[in-house]
Amino acid sequence: MATAVKLPQCRVCHTSYKYVGPDPQLLPCLHSVCQTCRDTDTADTLTCDICQETFDKEHTDFPPDVVVIKDIFHQTAENDGSAVLCTNKDDGNQAMSWCDECEAFLCEHCQASHEDMKITRSHAVVPLESLTSSDGEPTPKTVYCTKHADHPLQLYDETCEQRICFKCKENHSDCKVNDIATVCQHLKETVLEEGQKGLSKKIEIIRAIRDQVHEVVKMSEVKEEEGKEFLKHTFSELRNTLNQREEGVSLQLDQSFRAVYDINNSRLSKLEMEEVKCDTALGYCQKFAAMSSVDALFRARKTVVSRTNECITTELPQVRDTEAAVTLSRQEFTDLKQLISSFGGYYVPMDPQSESNPEGSTMNAMKTKINKLEADNMLHLQVIKNRDQQIEQLSSTMKSLECVSSVAVHFLPASDAPCPVPLLCIHLKYDKDRANLDRVHINTEGDLVNRKSDTRPAREGRLKKYHGSCSTAPLPRAGCPQYWEMKSRVSLDKPLSGDLLILEVGVCGEEQRDVHHCIDGQQSSYSLVVSRCNTHGGICSMTGKEGKGVLCLPDTLPNTAGASHTLHYGVVYDDTRKKIVFIDVKENKVMSTLDNVDSSQPLWPMFGVYMPLSGNVSMTLVVGSDINMTEVKKGMIIRALS
The missing domain is CATH 2.60.120.920 (SPRY domain)
Structure with a gap:
């Protein structure tokens, strides 16, 4: 039972080609298109589904795709040999072999006759199942001149870039004309061979760059894991520092309000005592004034007046409006939040122009590209190192804030440093x-x-x-x-x-x-x-x-x-x-x-x-937190220090 053949497809409509169908045609991107897509009137362009390149039908040449044509034949011969028929159309039998000299497929009967005839007995006949990619179709068919029907196109005019016959040569006397076989041989040995060498070198360079890309990815994966672990550890330390600072500030808050309570409890006690003294003096004065004995009034007058004046003139505890306003210093809070929100960022130091402006295909240009990639890798590693230093600096700053309560800390944005520069408003x-x-x-x-x-x-x-x-x-x-x-x-x-x-x-x-x-x-x-x-x-x-x-x-x-x-x-x-x-x-x-x-x-x-x-x-x-540190003042300072 014949095996199902999976033949090449048109890269536009995805229809599979047939061995006996119209020849596939070659797109400029070196993929093939079928004759149906080429001749359809519904679109003026063809788009290759692999390259995503679009070509104008009217202004583009679409030659036969000989590679795909031969591939179709070999796959058909290998998997569905019954579809390949004898060249002798009158015979119509299934082909069994191929004669390269006769450029013909032979059925079993024709092959026997071929071997019996003296003129063809020495020809090399290859069984159909043994054909290689260099055997069989597509053999260049004899093409005749459209102007001189009996003359084959055996010459090539390199000036006019067209095939001509010997009769046409008379009209191309000023052109460079060669035998078409010679031109084909030159094309194979020079242009195509040089192109193959150039492509081989380009592939080597691509693979070298790809290896470097893989190396970069591998290093990046290691660095990413290291970075995650380092960030996890660093932010854990920062959280611990913040928790410790919160406990310290909470203790200060308790102590501050405890001092407020103690002071005011003492005031209340003194006020209660003074109120008792004043009530006693007031009650006594009221009764003393109602006494009728003049002698008694004058005898006690000095004592009563002295006590009354003492109660009136005694200084009472004074309460200021701001005493209850125990506040948390927020001077550096906004700067610290801004620093934390921008801290730890990474960026990839790749040149955005490199992809939009590809370099030439020469070896030197590609070496330059490889060298640039290496430089980008080194820069990327340096960026990671700078960010590590930034993490250490932020951690150090956080710890310094914990122990320097009398210093107000602000942060100045600086372009020459990996993170904002602390400004200490010292006490x-x-x-x-x-x-x-x-x-x-x-x-x-x-x-x-x-x-x-x-x-x-x-x-x-x-x-x-x-x-x-x-x-x-x-x-x-x-x-x-x-x-x-x-x-x-x-x-x-x-x-x-x-x-x-x-x-x-x-x-x-x-x-x-x-x-x-x-x-x-x-x-x-x-x-x-x-x-x-x-x-x-x-x-x-x-x-x-x-x-x-x-x-x-x-x-x-x-x-x-x-x-x-x-x-x-x-x-x-x-x-x-x-x-x-x-x-x-x-x-x-x-x-x-x-x-x-x-x-x-x-x-x-x-x-x-x-x-x-x-x-x-x-x-x-x-000094310290009493300084009003405005953004204008920060800008003046950082510009003066730059």
Whole structure:
């Protein structure tokens, strides 16, 4: 029983070809289309279902697909030999063999006659079941000229790109004409062979890239598992940190309200006692006034009046409206949420142009593509490494928030870092024990003022020359920017002359703190000074670095008597970038950025107030969570540090 033949199909309508049917035709994508699809009038184009390429029927050449034609024959001969008939049409029997020299199929009778005839006895006859892909159909059929019916097309005009006969050659004298067999041989040995070599090389390159892609996928799978495990561990640590912080804040909340309850219970007890005293005195006074004995009134008058006055004048506990407003510090909450929401992202560093602009098929171009793929792989690994560092940095920041309750932390978006940069609003304090009380003092509100103290303890350890004070400790090497502010109120009793100082803020080394009445002009010092300027004739703001002036901004204040003004400055210190930035908070602008700051030794914040005979200066520190950190201020800081 013959086996069912699964013949090739048309790549447009999916109809299977038949051995005796119309020849398949070749699409430009080297897939085949049937004659029916080619000739149909319902569409002007043909679309290959494999390549999804569309071809215009009118402007595209569709030659016979000899490969599919031969495949159809061989599959038919192998699986349904009865369909292959003897070339002798008069015979009509099933073919049993093939003679390549005669280019004919032979039935059993024709094969016997073929072997008996002297002229064909030596021909190589191949049994039908033994045919190979190089045997049998399709053998080029003799094609005759349409103009000269008796002349076969045995020549090929390479100039006009068409087959011609010997008679047509007379009209193609100026063209390059060769025997068609020669042209075919040249086509096979040069064009097709070179194309095969090029395709073979291209396939090798494709396979090399495919191997690399598989390697990338394999590495990515490993990295993905490592990343999942690392993220799981990291976020577990973050959750533990948050849980611990929640417990600590909850304990602080309990303690804060317990303190409120204790204070108010004590107040209630005192109020109850005072109420009893007042009730007793009131009742006695009412009865005492009703007594008729004058002598008795005068004898007890002093005692009664004294007790009454004592009850009336006794101070009662005062309650402020804000005492019940125990609040959770939320200053850094939004920044922390934003950081967590953007933390841990990954991206694939592939070039989106690479697919839309494929490179040439030459070996060098493909090597370039392979090299680029390797570079992309390395970049991908670097991205993963950077994200790992980001995870570690976030974890470290979370832990630092847990233990630094007096520091407000904000986050600055930075393009040169794997994650936002923490900005520490540190909790500076004036060092009262070092303030130069011969020149300044710190009042009950905690402000530094330009008047000497009425009571001046021993000078041991105090600043003797500097007109102000320093902080209680030097700036820490935090590895990230630190920020603090000063708000100063200035009033002039009279216009200033010369180069009289008004105030100074800045940092300096430990040895420079008490060398002069100000740190401006000294080594290892970085300062902002407000003073009367001889150059501009008015009051200017001047910045200096290690003994040299950097910038002078005129018209800071009007040099007139009687007016009061407020100056609000911010200072950024970044020991990593080695920069100090002075900011005018009221004007929302960066005044000056000092680079190459020497942070090899600890730097001390310094605060000076001057001109006690010409006006009043009062300087308030704004630090920690008291700082209003706006988005505008963040933008100024990150631009100044970039």
